Amino acid sequence: MERYSGLSRRASELPASPIRKLVPYSDETEKKGVKVYHLNIGQPDLRTPKIYFDRIKTFSGVDDYTNSAGLIELREKFSRYYKKWSIPFETKEIIVTEGGSEAVSFAIAAVADPNDDIIVIEPFYANYAAFAKFLGVNVVPVTSRAENGYRMPAIEEFEKVLTPKTRAILFPNPGNPNGVVYTKDELQSIMDFAVRNDLYVISDEVYREIVFDGLKAYSMMDFGNHERVIIADSLSKRFNICGARIGAIASKNKQIMDAVMKMAMARLAANHLSQYGAIGLFDLPDSYFEDMTREYEKRRDVVYETLKDIPKIVVNKPQGAFYLAAKLPVEDAEEFVKWMLQNFTYQNKTTMVAPLGGFYITPNMGKDEIRIAYVLNSEDLREACSILAKGLESYTQRKIFAKR
Amino acid sequence: MERYSGLSRRASELPASPIRKLVPYSDETEKKGVKVYHLNIGQPDLRTPKIYFDRIKTFSGVDDYTNSAGLIELREKFSRYYKKWSIPFETKEIIVTEGGSEAVSFAIAAVADPNDDIIVIEPFYANYAAFAKFLGVNVVPVTSRAENGYRMPAIEEFEKVLTPKTRAILFPNPGNPNGVVYTKDELQSIMDFAVRNDLYVISDEVYREIVFDGLKAYSMMDFGNHERVIIADSLSKRFNICGARIGAIASKNKQIMDAVMKMAMARLAANHLSQYGAIGLFDLPDSYFEDMTREYEKRRDVVYETLKDIPKIVVNKPQGAFYLAAKLPVEDAEEFVKWMLQNFTYQNKTTMVAPLGGFYITPNMGKDEIRIAYVLNSEDLREACSILAKGLESYTQRKIFAKR
Numbered sequence: 001m002e003r004y005s006g007l008s009r010r011a012s013e014l015p016a017s018p019i020r021k022l023v024p025y026s027d028e029t030e031k032k033g034v035k036v037y038h039l040n041i042g043q044p045d046l047r048t049p050k051i052y053f054d055r056i057k058t059f060s061g062v063d064d065y066t067n068s069a070g071l072i073e074l075r076e077k078f079s080r081y082y083k084k085w086s087i088p089f090e091t092k093e094i095i096v097t098e099g100g101s102e103a104v105s106f107a108i109a110a111v112a113d114p115n116d117d118i119i120v121i122e123p124f125y126a127n128y129a130a131f132a133k134f135l136g137v138n139v140v141p142v143t144s145r146a147e148n149g150y151r152m153p154a155i156e157e158f159e160k161v162l163t164p165k166t167r168a169i170l171f172p173n174p175g176n177p178n179g180v181v182y183t184k185d186e187l188q189s190i191m192d193f194a195v196r197n198d199l200y201v202i203s204d205e206v207y208r209e210i211v212f213d214g215l216k217a218y219s220m221m222d223f224g225n226h227e228r229v230i231i232a233d234s235l236s237k238r239f240n241i242c243g244a245r246i247g248a249i250a251s252k253n254k255q256i257m258d259a260v261m262k263m264a265m266a267r268l269a270a271n272h273l274s275q276y277g278a279i280g281l282f283d284l285p286d287s288y289f290e291d292m293t294r295e296y297e298k299r300r301d302v303v304y305e306t307l308k309d310i311p312k313i314v315v316n317k318p319q320g321a322f323y324l325a326a327k328l329p330v331e332d333a334e335e336f337v338k339w340m341l342q343n344f345t346y347q348n349k350t351t352m353v354a355p356l357g358g359f360y361i362t363p364n365m366g367k368d369e370i371r372i373a374y375v376l377n378s379e380d381l382r383e384a385c386s387i388l389a390k391g392l393e394s395y396t397q398r399k400i401f402a403k404r
Numbered sequence: 405m406e407r408y409s410g411l412s413r414r415a416s417e418l419p420a421s422p423i424r425k426l427v428p429y430s431d432e433t434e435k436k437g438v439k440v441y442h443l444n445i446g447q448p449d450l451r452t453p454k455i456y457f458d459r460i461k462t463f464s465g466v467d468d469y470t471n472s473a474g475l476i477e478l479r480e481k482f483s484r485y486y487k488k489w490s491i492p493f494e495t496k497e498i499i500v501t502e503g504g505s506e507a508v509s510f511a512i513a514a515v516a517d518p519n520d521d522i523i524v525i526e527p528f529y530a531n532y533a534a535f536a537k538f539l540g541v542n543v544v545p546v547t548s549r550a551e552n553g554y555r556m557p558a559i560e561e562f563e564k565v566l567t568p569k570t571r572a573i574l575f576p577n578p579g580n581p582n583g584v585v586y587t588k589d590e591l592q593s594i595m596d597f598a599v600r601n602d603l604y605v606i607s608d609e610v611y612r613e614i615v616f617d618g619l620k621a622y623s624m625m626d627f628g629n630h631e632r633v634i635i636a637d638s639l640s641k642r643f644n645i646c647g648a649r650i651g652a653i654a655s656k657n658k659q660i661m662d663a664v665m666k667m668a669m670a671r672l673a674a675n676h677l678s679q680y681g682a683i684g685l686f687d688l689p690d691s692y693f694e695d696m697t698r699e700y701e702k703r704r705d706v707v708y709e710t711l712k713d714i715p716k717i718v719v720n721k722p723q724g725a726f727y728l729a730a731k732l733p734v735e736d737a738e739e740f741v742k743w744m745l746q747n748f749t750y751q752n753k754t755t756m757v758a759p760l761g762g763f764y765i766t767p768n769m770g771k772d773e774i775r776i777a778y779v780l781n782s783e784d785l786r787e788a789c790s791i792l793a794k795g796l797e798s799y800t801q802r803k804i805f806a807k808r
Contacts, residue, residue: 006659007514007515007659007663008513008517008571010513010518011513011514011660012663014666014667016666017666017669017670041469043468043469044466046466053467056461056677057461059457061452062448062451062647063452063456063645063678064644066647101671101672109415109538110412113413113540114519116412127670127671130669134667134670135538135539135540136540240468242468242469243466243467243468243675244676245502245673245674255410256411259415259418262420262534263538265425266418267509268503268505268649269646271647271648271675271677272647273678274467274677
């Protein structure tokens with residue numbers, strides 16, 4: 001019998017994480033004793049609130065399975081949290097997941113079959129493409145552009161990519177990798193488009209709190225049509241517990257949540273201790289979020305001010321999350337990132353950022369763009385960005401010399 | 405544009421967990437003040453080793469992402485552990501997963517595309533069907549029978565279900581739900597079949613230590629042909645940390661492991677604190693496993709001795725894990741399980757087991773079978789099984805009266 005060997009097609013086509021794939025280069029550089037400023041990955045340096053560890057220390061007995069939907073106390077905390085944001089989720093409409101990652105995967109699986117399409121707005125959180133590929137689902141991009149501040153593309157662009165297999169639109173707000181916070185009008189236009197074309201909206205709202213300049217991050221739950229909205233959420237960034245892998249999927253659509261519950265039952269449960277610890281985090285005062293957001297806003301300013309005067313750069317002031325995307329005067333940003341790691345140091349230090357090509361589906365898009373995660377303190381950030389600027393100057397000079 | 409609403413087909417076809425779906429009935433019964441002995445779920449009552457919690461208490465700093473492949477110290481512990489079992493996995497051939505569940509899902513995704521086939525031996529660990537359905541993959545059953553001690557079916561039965569889309573065989577050993585430990589000859593015949601037909605073998609070896617009567621659980625790594633073997637593993641049962649969701653996927657096939665690493669990167673990491681705590685568990689002395697296995701063997705004896713004399717029961721003495729499957733003199737075991745919860749108490753106590761129908765794919769197979777997880781101490785187990793026997797007698801009598 002003829003049978004193909006090797007990998008499944010889906011596995012062979014899985015994209016490598018554009019955020020993590022250059023890690024071997026930085027490992028190499030660090031082994032040489034060079035200090036690398038890591039602005040490539042969204043792992044903040046902020047402290048995990050003490051109450052989380054304190055609660056976990058009081059855990060006793062057996063580290064056993066929780067309910068597949070999560071600890072009831074944690075789901076109740078989520079429900080109360082959403083209501084503070086005027087998002088009317090009852091406890092039974094919330095299932096605790098293994099991070100936002102699992103929430104997005106469950107949402108895609110609930111609405112899309114193999115070979116169905118999900119629309120994303122590129123550049124987009126790159127792992128969406130891997131979750132979709134894992135499930136045999138196509139991600140279909142609509143392009144937002146650096147020159148236009150990565151704003152929501154015109155709805156005509158979405159209409160163009162519709163097919164009979166389009167099932168949903170998936171996007172983060174506030175945005176990763178570009179820090180865009182969509183306006184009420186932009187989101188309303190997306191909801192209208194979804195309603196007109198009978199699509200689900202999978203809304204990744206993990207950066208809800210981190211919004212600057214007095215703006216507000218609207219939830220897709222603010223636009224009615226609740227039966228077609230699925231919220232993917234995570235405590236990772238909000239409480240600096242990225243390692244806990246605790247998130248949530250929430251929807252008023254009972255059919256969707258019943259199906260998600262079956263998915264949750266199959267993988268049994270999310271981590272017990274982290275759920276137990278996370279219950280305490282919801283009691284932090286509002287000032288916790290205010291302090292966190294003020295800190296990120298300060299860092300945003302440092303990065304933006306340091307980069308904006310680089311000749312020929314295209315850079316927009318982010319409005320939320322903790323990422324900045326920029327277009328550099330280079331041909332190939334991935335080559336530049338590698339070059340920084342391998343060839344450039346200033347006072348025995350260098351800076352690592354993420355090339356943005358992997359955050360696009362359209363071939364060659366974003367080849368000259370990068371993402372900076374401002375996850376270090378302001379002083380380190382200022383130095384890291386200034387090293388990046390120096391390196392960029394040296395890199396572009398080198399190219400000019402090489403051409404002579 | 406015509407587009408179907410509602411769920412994806414895969415979501416609407418997801419099986420509900422046969423282990424968890426009757427939980428609402430037992431909740432109801434417990435609310436009435438009745439004590440329910442839970443033999444339906446594989447959540448042991450044994451203590452989680454103290455060293456696990458002690459290590460976690462010493463964790464300080466940020467609960468941040470680990471490497472997507474897991475903490476290097478934990479992977480090294482896994483590698484040393486495997487070598488003690490003469491399974492030659494190097495650290496780089498092991499990726500830490502969110503429980504055995506994620507390990508099996510990653511393995512299926514790595515080798516099978518939507519509409520491909522994976523062979524399972526029914527009755528089988530029911531969640532395999534959900535993982536496969538989630539990925540759009542078909543599980544194709546070969547049936548083992550209670551009357552034959554649930555031994556490995558003849559290889560001709562496997563040959564019969566082969567199609568050009570068959571990609572792998574997936575099974576647990578020691579077995580869940582039947583406690584079967586396959587012989588060297590049985591496993592060799594499976595490997596020969598896999599080699600002849602160019603299939604992968606996904607071997608779920610999470611109960612490796614729990615084997616009775618001086619038998620040994622062979623690993624599929626004991627039969628050469630390493631390029632086609634993928635091991636799914638878990639610390640849940642071995643160390644009584646079901647809630648930690650820490651497992652591993654391991655293979656000598658570099659192509660497979662490179663693809664699995666991309667899947668692991670997409671979901672970022674497994675839980676940090678539980679990984680950190682689990683490192684300490686590998687230092688437990690061999691006597692830890694000996695004590696655990698002796699305890700389960702004692703329980704196995706209690707359950708088997710209490711059930712074997714029930715008239716018309718078909719029951720086999722389990723050789724490993726902590727499950728016993730039995731054929732009862734009832735038409736519909738699910739109905740019987742519900743009846744026990746709703747109508748039968750002895751001294752205000754009743755017993756809950758799992759109906760086995762959901763552990764089969766073939767329609768109506770296993771309808772009169774149940775699974776018992778012997779996860780309580782011997783005294784409780786003896787009472788629970790004796791209540792089950794009394795309930796069964798009453799149930800069958802009731803049926804006779806009803807027919808008059």
